[in-house]
Structures are given as structure tokens and as C-alpha cells.
Amino acid sequence: MSAGKGGWRRPRSLRTQLLLWLITLHLAAAVLTAWFSFLAYGNLVHNALDDQMRLVAESYAGGDQSRTPRLVNSDAVLERGAFVVQIWSPDGSRLLSSSWPDLPMPLQPRPGFGDLRTGPQAWAHWRAFTAEPGAHADQRRVQVLQNEDYRRRRALRRALLEGLPITLLLPVALLALWLIVSAASRSLRAVARDVASQDERSPTDLPLARVPDEIAPLVASFNHLLGRVRSAFATQRRFVQDAAHELRTPMAAIGLQIENLRAHIPAGEATERFVQLEAGVTRAQHLIEQLLSLSRQDAPRRAMAREAVDIEVLLRESVSQLMVLADARQVDVGFEGSIAPVVFAPAAELRSVFDNLIDNALRYAPEGGVVDVKLHAVDGHGVVDVLDNGPGIPADAMARVFDRFFRVPGAAAGGSGLGLAIARTAAERNGLRIELSNREHGRGLRARVHLPAEPEAAAKA
Ligand code: ADP
Numbered sequence: 001m002s003a004g005k006g007g008w009r010r011p012r013s014l015r016t017q018l019l020l021w022l023i024t025l026h027l028a029a030a031v032l033t034a035w036f037s038f039l040a041y042g043n044l045v046h047n048a049l050d051d052q053m054r055l056v057a058e059s060y061a062g063g064d065q066s067r068t069p070r071l072v073n074s075d076a077v078l079e080r081g082a083f084v085v086q087i088w089s090p091d092g093s094r095l096l097s098s099s100w101p102d103l104p105m106p107l108q109p110r111p112g113f114g115d116l117r118t119g120p121q122a123w124a125h126w127r128a129f130t131a132e133p134g135a136h137a138d139q140r141r142v143q144v145l146q147n148e149d150y151r152r153r154r155a156l157r158r159a160l161l162e163g164l165p166i167t168l169l170l171p172v173a174l175l176a177l178w179l180i181v182s183a184a185s186r187s188l189r190a191v192a193r194d195v196a197s198q199d200e201r202s203p204t205d206l207p208l209a210r211v212p213d214e215i216a217p218l219v220a221s222f223n224h225l226l227g228r229v230r231s232a233f234a235t236q237r238r239f240v241q242d243a244a245h246e247l248r249t250p251m252a253a254i255g256l257q258i259e260n261l262r263a264h265i266p267a268g269e270a271t272e273r274f275v276q277l278e279a280g281v282t283r284a285q286h287l288i289e290q291l292l293s294l295s296r297q298d299a300p301r302r303a304m305a306r307e308a309v310d311i312e313v314l315l316r317e318s319v320s321q322l323m324v325l326a327d328a329r330q331v332d333v334g335f336e337g338s339i340a341p342v343v344f345a346p347a348a349e350l351r352s353v354f355d356n357l358i359d360n361a362l363r364y365a366p367e368g369g370v371v372d373v374k375l376h377a378v379d380g381h382g383v384v385d386v387l388d389n390g391p392g393i394p395a396d397a398m399a400r401v402f403d404r405f406f407r408v409p410g411a412a413a414g415g416s417g418l419g420l421a422i423a424r425t426a427a428e429r430n431g432l433r434i435e436l437s438n439r440e441h442g443r444g445l446r447a448r449v450h451l452p453a454e455p456e457a458a459a460k461a
Contacts, residue, residue, distance in 0.1 A: 015181040022177055026170040034163030041162070042155035049081075049151055050113060053129040053144045056083055061131035061142040069099035077103070078123055081150035088141040090133070096140065107143055115148065122149045187212055191219055198226055200233040201298065237295050244291040251285050283414050290418040293352065294404070297425050304346035311451065312337045314347065315373055315384065318354045322362055330368045333358075337375035341382040341451055345430035353432060356423035357386045357447045363414055364390035364445070382451035392438035392445045401436065 011017050060067065069085035076082035077100050084100045092107045108114050108130040118124040125148040133141060187210065194206045205223040208216055258278055265274045319335050326333045343350060361371045365388040374385040393401055397408045402424045405417040420434075427434050431452035439446050 015178075015185065018177055018181060019174065022173060023170070026166065026173065030163045030167045030170070033166055034159050037162035038156060038159035041158040042152070045151060045155045045158065049146060050127070050129070053083060053113075053127070053146060056085065057129050057131040057142045057144040060085060060087065060144075061134060061139070065140060068097045071101075072099050074100070074102060078147055078150065081146060081154065084145040086143045086145070088143065090138050090140055092141050103145065105143075105145055107141060116145070123147060125149060127151060184212060188215060191215060195222060198222075200226075200229045202226070202230075233298070237298050240291055241295040244288050244295065247284075247288050248292070251281065251288060255281055255285060279414065283416075286414070287416040287418075290416045290422065293422055294418055297352075297422060304349065306344050306346060308342045308344055309347045309350055310340065310342055311350070311382070311384065312340045312375055314350055315354060315375060318351060318358055319373055322355070322358050325359065325362050326371070329362060329365070331362050331365050331371055332369070333362070333371045333373070335373045335375075339375060339377050339382055341375075343430070343432075343451055345432075349426040349430055350432075352426040353423045353430075353434070353449060354384065354386075356419040357434070357449070360415075360419055361386045361388035361390070361445070361447070364388060364412060366390060381453060384449040384451065386447040386449075387439065387444060389439075389444040392443055393436060395438075398436060402434075 011020070060069070068087065072082045072084070077084055082099075084098065084103050084105075086098045086105070086107070087096045088094065088107050089096055095107075103118075103126075105116060105118065105126065105128070108116070108128055111130045111132045114128045114130070116126045116128050118126070126145045127148050128143060128145045131142040131144075133139065191206070191211060198206065205226070206219050208219055211219050258274075258281055262274070262278075265271050315337070316335060319333055323333065325331075358371070358373060365371050369389045371389075372385070372387040374387070376383065376385070391411075393408060397406075400406045401408065402420045403417075404421040407415055407417040424434055426432075427449065433450040435448045435450065437446050437448070438444070
């Protein structure tokens with residue numbers, strides 16, 4: 001709720017709106033009830049008390065002429081509304097006796113009801129009833145008075161009592177509303193959380209079971225939309241997968257043919273062309289493999305089995321498998337492990353992270369270069385560093401190298417632009433984090449993988 005330039009703005013929260021309206025309506029109802037009952041009960045009290053006054057006055061006027069009123073004190077008159085009975089001489093000139101002589105009130109000139117004042121104060125306002133003069137000339141006159149302030153207080157008390165239940169109900173109603181609205185916004189937040197956790201790879205729809213009726217259509221529409229997005233992605237993914245798959249076999253055949261052809265190539269320019277052709281085929285095969293693993297990564301997440309993976313063993317395997325590439329490029333690869341952490345994740349996903357990083361290091365290191373893979377602890381956390389002495393990555397391209405198909409302009413031929421994208425997706429899924437930086441001393445890139453802080457890892461370290 002705030003008063004902006006355009007005046008009062010409606011609060012955005014439904015809860016605040018409901019509470020504001022409810023408080024206002026309850027207060028208005030309480031005030032109106034009190035006001036109406038003040039009027040109604042005022043009248044009722046007034047008439048009832050008037051009747052009593054008349055009865056008292058008439059009983060004194062008509063009955064035993066020697067009867068005198070019993071004295072009362074100011075407390076009874078002003079606080080408890082006791083009647084003041086005055087007995088006057090038959091001609092009305094002399095006050096013969098009064099139940100409260102302190103009240104200097106004259107006899108009304110005319111019989112009947114009247115309102116009299118002795119001063120400006122609230123208590124100085126009196127209701128009076130003067131009895132008709134009797135049939136006999138010697139019959140005394142009687143006047144009965146009652147404090148008007150007492151009468152008003154009595155009516156007001158009655159009216160407030162009437163308004164009390166509704167006022168007492170207010171906090172209860174507010175609490176009930178608060179609880180209902182809180183429950184509703186809790187379920188909205190739960191739905192929002194569910195929605196946020198969905199993407200085109202989520203295998204299941206959002207559950208409708210515990211969703212309030214009012215939100216159910218929204219959730220149903222979201223499920224519908226998600227379904228369409230999922231099927232669009234599936235179509236695209238299937239296309240990439242099918243295409244890559246179809247290309248794989250002919251490409252393998254071409255690879256074999258080239259292999260067989262090698263012995264028949266005469267030395268000279270032909271050999272040079274042949275080597276280029278061979279590199280092109282290798283590149284194409286690499287691209288096909290990367291596309292396949294990308295489309296596999298994009299497939300709906302079926303819970304892949306998480307297992308305890310010994311990172312040291314995994315890295316040694318990865319390095320030895322890439323040794324062929326290292327030998328081809330005469331790159332010296334070293335592995336060094338000072339800790340032996342265990343990570344709970346699907347082994348294939350972890351392999352994908354490290355294979356891609358080591359593969360990059362081997363491909364971008366210069367021929368005859370050096371690549372080091374180091375498993376060690378930094379600030380108490382396990383990390384894997386893959387270091388090469390290649391060109392590194394220009395600062396302005398650093399943010400984009402994880403994008404699919406992005407390649408640094410002028411980078412060595414042979415890449416697909418998919419390796420880092422694949423590595424990062426696999427890493428993030430399993431709580432690993434890849435950090436790239438150019439090495440400070442000398443040239444080259446440092447790709448650092450922060451391992452998740454698994455309690456098992458700490459124990460083994
Ligand atoms: P690619 O198949 O092209 O290597 P990646 O996604 O693995 O695709 O890498 C994206 C780009 O990042 C590469 O084209 C290259 O320019 C750069 N890059 C990746 N690793 C290295 C590295 N170790 N040294 C230098 N540049 C690298």
C-alpha cells in the first residue's frame with residue numbers, strides 16, 4: 001500500500017487486500033451496530049425509565065399523604081440513577097421534603113415530563129416528571145427527577161455490549177483469513193517451485209493433486225505447454241541423433257578406406273593432400289561423436305545410477321585412453337595425484353567432463369608440448385587441474401567458450417565447439433564446477449574442476 005503520484009495504489013498482495021477490506025468492513029459493522037443499538041436502546045431505556053418515574057410519582061401523589069420519601073445519597077443519585085422524589089405544598093410554592101435535598105430543583109410550572117438543567121456540566125442535566133395536581137385542593141404536589149447523564153451512560157453501555165461480539169470476532173476472523181490466505185500462498189509458492197524445477201527435459205508433469213482448484217487450470221495449462229515444448233525438443237533431438245547416427249557408419253567406412261589407401265599414396269604433394277584428407281575425416285568423426293553425446297545429454301533425465309567414483313582411477317583411465325592422441329601430437333602428458341577423493345555420480349558423466357578437458361588440452365597444446373593433470377586440494381577442497389602450454393583463451397572469448405558451437409576465431413582446426421558445452425552440462429548436473437583461466441607463468445590454459453564437497457571425499461582425503 002503506498003500513495004504514489006497517482007494517489008492510492010491498490011496493494012499487489014491479495015492477502016493485504018483481503019485483510020484491509022475485512023478490517024474496514026468489520027470496524028464499520030461494529031460502529032454501525034453500536035450506533036444503531038445506541039439509538040434503539042437509548043429509546044428503550046428512556047421510555048422504561050420514564051414509565052418508572054411516572055409510577056413512583058403517582059404512587060406518592062395518590063397514596064398516603066403523610067408518606068415521606070426515604071433519603072438517598074449523591075452516590076445513589078448520580079452513579080446508580082436513584083430517583084429524587086420531591087414533595088411540594090399543594091400550591092407548589094414550598095418544598096416540603098426531598099429524598100436528596102442537595103438538588104435545588106424548582107417544581108415544573110406544568111405537570112408531565114420535562115428536561116431541566118442546573119448548570120453546564122453533564123451531571124447537571126435532569127429528567128423530571130411532575131404529577132398532575134390532585135382533585136382535592138389540599139393534596140400535595142409530587143415531582144420525580146432522575147439524572148440524565150446516568151440514563152445516557154446506561155444506554156451507551158447497552159449499545160457497546162451489542163457491538164462487542166462483532167468487535168471480538170474481528171481478531172478471530174482476521175486470524176482465520178490469515179491462515180487460509182497463508183495456506184493458499186504456500187501452495188502457490190510450492191507450485192512456483194515445481195514450475196521452476198521443470199524444463200524441457202523433465203520427464204513428468206506437475207502434480208495436480210494438492211493444487212487448489214483456482215490454480216489447477218494454470219498448472220494444467222503449464223503442463224500442456226511443457227508437453228508441447230518437450231515434444232518439439234524431442235523431435236529436434238531425434239533429428240540430430242538420427243543424423244549423427246546415420247553419418248557414423250559411412251564415416252567409419254571412409255576412415256577404413258583411407259587407412260587402406262595410405263600405403264598406395266606416392267610421396268610428394270599427394271601425401272600432403274592425403275594427410276589433410278585424413279585430418280578432415282578425423283575431425284568429422286569427432287564432430288559426429290560430440291553431436292551424439294550432446295543429444296544423449298539432452299535426452300529426458302532418466303535417473304542415471306550414481307555410484308562412488310574414485311576420481312584418481314577415473315583420471316588415470318581418461319589419460320591412458322587419450323594417450324593415442326598425445327602420442328600422435330607428441331605431447332608429454334603427466335598425471336599427479338596428492339588426494340584420492342570419491343564422488344557420488346554416474347561414472348560416464350564424470351568421464352565426459354574430464355575427457356573433454358584433457359582432450360582440449362592435448363589438441364591445443366603445441367606439437368611436442370606438455371599437458372599436466374593434477375588432482376590436489378585447494379583451500380581444503382578437492383580440485384582437478386588440467387594444464388597445457390597452448391595459446392590459452394583470449395579474455396573476451398572466455399565467457400562464450402562454453403556456448404554450443406562456439407570456437408575462438410583462429411583456433412586450431414579440428415574442433416566442433418561442443419566439448420566444453422558437454423563438459424559443463426555434465427559437471428553442473430553432478431555438483432562439479434569448471435573454471436577456466438589463462439596460466440600466469442608462460443602460456444597455456446588452466447581448466448580447474450572443483451569437486452563437490454562430499455563427506456566421503458573429505459574422509460578419504
Ligand atoms: P572445440 O571442439 O572447438 O575444442 P570446445 O567447446 O571444447 O570446442 O572449446 C571451445 C573453444 O574454446 C575452442 O574452439 C577453443 O578455441 C577454446 N579452447 C578450449 N580449450 C582450450 C585450450 N585448452 N586451450 C586453448 N583454447 C581452448
